[in-house]
Amino acid sequence: MNELGDAAAVVEGGSSGGGLRGSSEEASREFVEDIVVVHEGGGVVHFLLIAYAPGDSGNAAGYVFRRPVGSDESAENILATNDTLRELWCSPQGHVWATSSTGLVWTSAPVPWVDTMPPDLEFDTPEGDVTWRHTALPAQAHNRGRPNPAAVWGTSDDDVHIATFGGVLYHWNGRDWSQFHPGIGAPIGAIRGRAANDVYAAGYNSTLLHFDGTGWTRIADPDGPDAADLLAGIAFDADGEVYVAGRSRGGRILRGSAQRGFSVAVRDRVGAIGVAFVEGRLFCAAGKGGVVELTARGPKTLRDDIAAWSIAEGEGRVYVTETPGEAAYSELDLATGQWHRRYY
Numbered sequence: 001m002n003e004l005g006d007a008a009a010v011v012e013g014g015s016s017g018g019g020l021r022g023s024s025e026e027a028s029r030e031f032v033e034d035i036v037v038v039h040e041g042g043g044v045v046h047f048l049l050i051a052y053a054p055g056d057s058g059n060a061a062g063y064v065f066r067r068p069v070g071s072d073e074s075a076e077n078i079l080a081t082n083d084t085l086r087e088l089w090c091s092p093q094g095h096v097w098a099t100s101s102t103g104l105v106w107t108s109a110p111v112p113w114v115d116t117m118p119p120d121l122e123f124d125t126p127e128g129d130v131t132w133r134h135t136a137l138p139a140q141a142h143n144r145g146r147p148n149p150a151a152v153w154g155t156s157d158d159d160v161h162i163a164t165f166g167g168v169l170y171h172w173n174g175r176d177w178s179q180f181h182p183g184i185g186a187p188i189g190a191i192r193g194r195a196a197n198d199v200y201a202a203g204y205n206s207t208l209l210h211f212d213g214t215g216w217t218r219i220a221d222p223d224g225p226d227a228a229d230l231l232a233g234i235a236f237d238a239d240g241e242v243y244v245a246g247r248s249r250g251g252r253i254l255r256g257s258a259q260r261g262f263s264v265a266v267r268d269r270v271g272a273i274g275v276a277f278v279e280g281r282l283f284c285a286a287g288k289g290g291v292v293e294l295t296a297r298g299p300k301t302l303r304d305d306i307a308a309w310s311i312a313e314g315e316g317r318v319y320v321t322e323t324p325g326e327a328a329y330s331e332l333d334l335a336t337g338q339w340h341r342r343y344y
Contacts, residue, residue, distance in 0.1 A: 252266065
């Protein structure tokens with residue numbers, strides 16, 4: 001692992017997480033470290049690591065790292081902050097977008113933001129010579145509450161969507177932010193699309209929404225609404241089919257589109273937190289159930305020795321985070337069938 005040195009995590013409390021800590025050796029004794037998001041794009045893997053005192057993950061510090069695809073060399077630490085970073089996405093232009101539970105958005109893209117530095121916010125760029133900008137999302141219009149981002153995705157640095165635990169969807173168009181509140185009153189924890197006019201969002205209370213480039217509309221759940229239901233992941237195949245992971249109701253995978261509606265493709269077999277579609281194969285992160293591939297013969301467990309908490313697609317690769325308590329992610333090379341565990 002890298003010596004983080006001055007680019008370290010938090011040791012004291014505060015609304016943005018407190019001060020920066022010392023070396024990784026100290027962290028191993030006093031802090032928990034989790035890699036929570038991995039994103040591949042343009043031959044580079046970016047990942048988000050959080051560090052926190054045991055039992056205090058809500059007050060975690062955040063670090064963004066990068067390394068070449070397929071490499072096990074030490075990753076570059078391109079952002080270290082006491083802000084509670086939680087989500088990460090990389091634009092096709094190669095810029096990083098990250099969000100925090102404090103309602104801040106960070107990016108390396110050349111956006112026209114005027115940074116407003118919270119009094120207790122600290123950050124550093126230890127390696128990589130990356131310039132970061134940050135801004136606070138506007139207050140939620142329906143209740144003036146502070147947004148808590150839960151997912152981020154876009155088609156470019158001028159077309160970025162953010163979903164929140166408050167059920168509000170934000171959109172950055174390159175000039176300003178707009179927001180939409182569907183009135184569902186439930187967290188929206190997944191957002192992903194194929195084009196600027198074809199974006200899906202999913203969350204609690206059987207929430208499944210579609211954006212057509214103009215506005216959001218709700219899509220009916222094929223099993224009907226359920227206040228306890230959680231839709232938690234979105235993936236697309238090469239033929240335009242959309243797959244949505246259902247964590248509850250015994251575990252479901254929905255399949256369809258906004259135009260045709262959705263049906264239940266897999267039922268009572270996989271309680272998936274996330275899904276990924278790579279080279280004609282559909283993979284699921286199933287929490288303590290490990291990593292599962294959905295095949296024509298039914299679900300096939302690929303790994304049952306890890307707790308898989310998120311899954312992401314790459315070029316011929318699948319990335320799985322193993323939180324909580326793991327400062328590593330696992331990478332499946334589909335060409336060789338080999339798994340690699342990557343540390344920072």
